[in-house]
Amino acid sequence: MTDPNYTALDTELRSLLALQVAPIAMTFSDQAPPNTEPHDSPIPSPTPDGRTGISHHEMTGAIPGPRLAEVVEKLKTTSVADTLVAAYASEDKQRFDV
Numbered sequence: 001m002t003d004p005n006y007t008a009l010d011t012e013l014r015s016l017l018a019l020q021v022a023p024i025a026m027t028f029s030d031q032a033p034p035n036t037e038p039h040d041s042p043i044p045s046p047t048p049d050g051r052t053g054i055s056h057h058e059m060t061g062a063i064p065g066p067r068l069a070e071v072v073e074k075l076k077t078t079s080v081a082d083t084l085v086a087a088y089a090s091e092d093k094q095r096f097d098v
Helices: 006-016 065-093
Strands: none
Touching: 006 065
16 A cells, blocks of 8 residues: 555645645654654643633544545545535525525
């Protein structure tokens, strides 16, 4: 099995999710994937109940590295479906606009 092209997957993931900020990747391996930079910005401490203090416009998630390409492919399918549903809903809404 060949190593995934993380640069291409990053570009696709940002586009599909309309990310304004690059996602942060964390890996537990002997070597970092090629062409990746370490995250060196401060991370806020969690609140007493464990929340991270991120805004409601942000999210956290975990995707196992070996499955990232699969997740991006599924997001492509979902994105197409979402676009079709949004177009239908927009058109349907016009029936109710006065």
